[in-house]
Amino acid sequence: MTSIDTEHFRDALLEERQRVEHAIATLRAEHPGSLDDEVEEVNASAAGDHLADTATATLGREIDYTLGDNAEQVLSEIDAALTRIEEGTYGICVNCGDEIPPERLEANPWASLCIDCKRKAEGG
Numbered sequence: 616m617t618s619i620d621t622e623h624f625r626d627a628l629l630e631e632r633q634r635v636e637h638a639i640a641t642l643r644a645e646h647p648g649s650l651d652d653e654v655e656e657v658n659a660s661a662a663g664d665h666l667a668d669t670a671t672a673t674l675g676r677e678i679d680y681t682l683g684d685n686a687e688q689v690l691s692e693i694d695a696a697l698t699r700i701e702e703g704t705y706g707i708c709v710n711c712g713d714e715i716p717p718e719r720l721e722a723n724p725w726a727s728l729c730i731d732c733k734r735k736a737e738g739g
């Protein structure tokens with residue numbers, strides 16, 4: 616057992632889950648077409664302007680896709696965290712078994728790794 620208030624984090628996770636699901640739905644609703652369509656629209660509305668506008672639109676599109684990918688990733692991590700709450704392993708680093716500091720969970724309720732393991736994972 617840990618000293619972590621799982622009820623509090625369950626609420627935070629469920630709230631975040633709704634927000635992420637909404638973000639994914641919004642993202643899909645806003646971008647049903649292809650990238651070519653979007654660039655053409657920008658060119659038509661900004662007639663006479665130079666290429667920078669097209670570049671900006673393309674860049675924004677790429678960022679949107681990245682956000683979409685991240686959102687789906689976060690969604691699966693939130694689900695995994697909710698499962699860990701059910702199993703009583705929430706707040707335990709899945710790699711080394713150490714307790715994840717509550718302040719880290721406050722910032723990132725679906726964190727599955729302690730800061731050390733996260734650093735190692737990101738460092739390759």
Ligand SMILES: [Zn+2]
Nearest residue numbers: 708711729732
């Ligand atoms: Zn760890």
